[in-house]
Amino acid sequence: MAVKLHSAEVVGLSGKIIDVEIDLSPGLFSFAIVGLADKAVAESKERVSAAIKNLGARNPQKKNQRVVISLAPADLKKEGPAFDLPIALAYLSASGQAKFNPKEKIFLGELALDGSLRPIKGVLALAEEASREGFKEIYLPRGNGAEAALIDGLKVFEAGALEEVLEHLEEKNTIAECPKTKISLGGAETLLDFADVRGQESAKRGLEIAAAGAHNALMIGPPGTGKTMLARAFSSILPSLSKEEALEVTKIHSIAGALPEKEFIVSSRPFRNPHHTSSYVSLVGGGTYPKPGEITLAHRGVLFLDEFPEFERRVIEVLRQPLEDKVVTISRAKATLNFPAQISMIIAMNPCPCGNLGSNKACICNPAAINRYQRKISGPIVDRIDLWLGVYGIEHKKLEDDPSTTLGASRETSAQIRKRVERAREIQKKRFAGTKLLTNSEMGVREIKKYCQLDDESKSILQQAAARLDLSPRSYHRVIKLARTISDLEGERNIKSPHILEALQYRPKQLI
Secondary structure (H helix, E strand, O other): OEEEEEEEEEEOOEEEEEEEEEEEEOOOOEEEEEOOEOHHHHOHHHHHHHHHHHHOOOOOOOOOOEEEEEEEOOOOOEOOOOOHHHHHHHHHHHOOOOOOOOOOEEEOOEEOOOOEEEOOOOHHHHHHHHHHOOOOEEEEEOOOHHHHOOOOOOEEEEEOEHHHHHHHHOOOOOOOOOOOOOOOOOOOOOOOOHHHOOOOHHHHHHHHHHHHHOOOEEEEOOOOOOHHHHHHHHHHHOOOOOHHHHHHHHHHHHHHOOOOOOOOOOOOOOEEOOOOOOOHHHHHEEOOOOEEOHHHHOOOOEEEEOOHHHOOHHHHHOOHHHHHHOEEEEEOOOOEEEEEOOOEEEEEEOOOOOOOOOOOOOOOOOHHHHHHHHOOOOHHHHHOOOEEEEOOOOOHHHHOOOOOOHHHHOOOOHHHHHHHHHHHHHHHHHHOOOOOOOOHHHOOHHHHHHHOOEOHHHHHHHHHHHHHHOOOHHHHHHHHHHHHHHHHHOOOOOEOHHHHHHHHOOOOOOOO
16 A cells, blocks of 8 residues: 655755655565665664554564655655654555545654654744645644744644654644744844943944945954954844844754754844864855855854954855855755855954064064965955954053943944944835845945946046055945945935045055
8 A cells, every 4th residue: 555645855945845655565574765865764764663663553664564665756865854754654554553634734753762753953944845835734843833833824733742643633632733933033132232342443333334234344453452342242233134034044044953942033143153173164064965054054144253364275265255146056966056145244363473463562473474374365355355444452541441431421332333224224125125135235236336326526536546456346346335335324315425435444454
């Protein structure tokens, strides 16, 4: 007897419906799973057999019975333990030990040997695909339901064990449907506020511009001057995620298994801070079964790279394409996958190996060491950074000022800065209505010509500066996009010469 149920698996960052077919026939014992199953799927027969035996049903692994399980489409590699539940249900149905209607239902879950269900990864992407393909009900392990309930038009049932699912399907003891998950979005919960950072007003201004237009920024200065502190406080001035952005980010983190325990949605913009010893694959993504890396996990948020020149040269250079195209492309023999990478990259570095170049302390590095250190950041990477910010030492007396004093009271809080950032983002949202763009940093050449008209004075200033600084066409266009963001922060409809001049001052002056 043959029976077919439906399941799903993650391919890249989207779901793919998988047909789970089973056929029982008399003959010498065999239990085969076909359809390009990986090791975790192939071992499913042991987990399923033990779970069914402990349920009190007839064990699939018995004499004089051939069991063939097909996972279709056959040419798509299957991975992970999520097929355990549908395989077990398909066997119980095919062997006549259970009767239920599998139509318009999808089943996902890993089985323990005692028949209990364990949570799986990537549920949001799988539920989204199930709804798109017209399925009405989805059955999941307990703990995955709230995530799937983010998708409209799908009844979500979560259970703790195979027995609970079976009793519900046979209408013996029904499971309550999971209520639709309500989304509560807010800003990032950070321990640092811009008001906590003494001095560094020019760097704060640069980071405000970076937040308003989702631009890339590099902070350079001696150790201990506040670069890392500023980068961590940067999250506190970013606007809240929209519902669409939150679902997009949550799907990525769910697939990567990066969702915090007992949380079902990413409610604030991601802040990823990989160590400089991180490998190429951990940053860009990939592997035998390609999974997103740190660049994609920072999508719609911040990728902070501290001690940037200490990263391997190969890791640094891999940032070229994602920073330009806002997407990570991973090619394999059978397929090419695109992972989104719409990020604000914040980089921190010292000016030299000892870190004292340009400070009051004596630099002990020889010219060759300084040159070698600085040249780790190649010209193409320099071209892709919008703002170069100097973060140098401040007077010690400023570190002891009292917030209650006039000087302390004048420091802006992150909440005040975030209001300006949100107003600028709202202007961009209206400007790009009807397009896929959300921020100024995403504009291409066509959009720059359409939305960034320069008057004669601004055009003359930019062209003179471009000739003097020998700007590449990419850098030329990045200056215009940066000026567009500065004008948005000031509520100006048109780009004016002061906006161009401020944008130009953020070009690199010390490196390359």
